[in-house]
Structures are given as structure tokens and as C-alpha cells.
Amino acid sequence: MTRNNKILVPNARKELDQLKGRVMEAKGYEVNASDPDAVKYEVADEQGIHLKKKNNGQLTSEQAGKIGGPIGGNMVKEMIKMAQEQITRK
Structure with missing residues (x-):
């Protein structure tokens, strides 16, 4: 899947990918540290959805949402949890 989503702060991509890796690992998924975005294939498999490495234009909105x-x-x-912790520390 190509990355079509736009991040307001492009430099945050690396940190968001790291967050994705930590969160999904905590949920019991195997996460490749060098490619945390690959966890979507494991989620897709659990949902019974065939996800390809490239063009996935055949996916319905429902399938994409399930992934x-x-x-x-x-x-x-x-x-949200991190923000709440920051607020309580202040």
C-alpha cells in the first residue's frame, strides 16, 4: 500500500512509526523494528483479508477499516494516555 496520508509535521513520520510498533507489540503482534508498518499484514491476515505489498485498490472501505x-x-x-500523563505531571 502506498502512503497517501499526509502528516501535518512530516518529520514526525519516524516517531509515529515507532509508536505504531510499540503499541502493536504491546497488543501481541510481531513487529519488525525496521518496518513497523508491516504489522498491517498480520492484522489483515487475522481479518481474513488478502493484502498485497503494492496496489490494494480492490479493498472495500470496510476491509480497509478492519485493517x-x-x-x-x-x-x-x-x-491520549500519554497526554493525560503529561497533564497530571504538570
């Missing part, structure tokens, strides 16, 4: 939802949702939960 990206658990990843992004868990990342957002972790970011």
Missing part, C-alpha cells in the same frame, strides 16, 4: 482501525485506534488511545 487500519485497530492500528490507528490503538495508537490514538496510547497518545
Whole structure:
């Protein structure tokens, strides 16, 4: 899958990938430290969705959501938790 999403701060890509790796590893997924984005293939397999390395234009919105939802949702939960911890420290 190509990266079509735009990050407001492009320099944050590396840190977001690291966060994705930590979060998904904590959820029990095998994460390749050099390619944490590859965890989407494991999530897709669990959902019974065939995901190719390149063009996945055949995926329905529902299928894409079943793959990206658990990843992004868990990342957002972790970011909220981190923000709450920062607030309580102040």
C-alpha cells in the first residue's frame, strides 16, 4: 500500500512509526523494528483479508477499516494516555 496520508509535521513520520510498533507489540503482534508498518499484514491476515505489498485498490472501505482501525485506534488511545500523563505531571 502506498502512503497517501499526509502528516501535518512530516518529520514526525519516524516517531509515529515507532509508536505504531510499540503499541502493536504491546497488543501481541510481531513487529519488525525496521518496518513497523508491516504489522498491517498480520492484522489483515487475522481479518481474513488478502493484502498485497503494492496496489490494494480492490479493498472495500470496510476491509480497509478492519485493517487500519485497530492500528490507528490503538495508537490514538496510547497518545491520549500519554497526554493525560503529561497533564497530571504538570
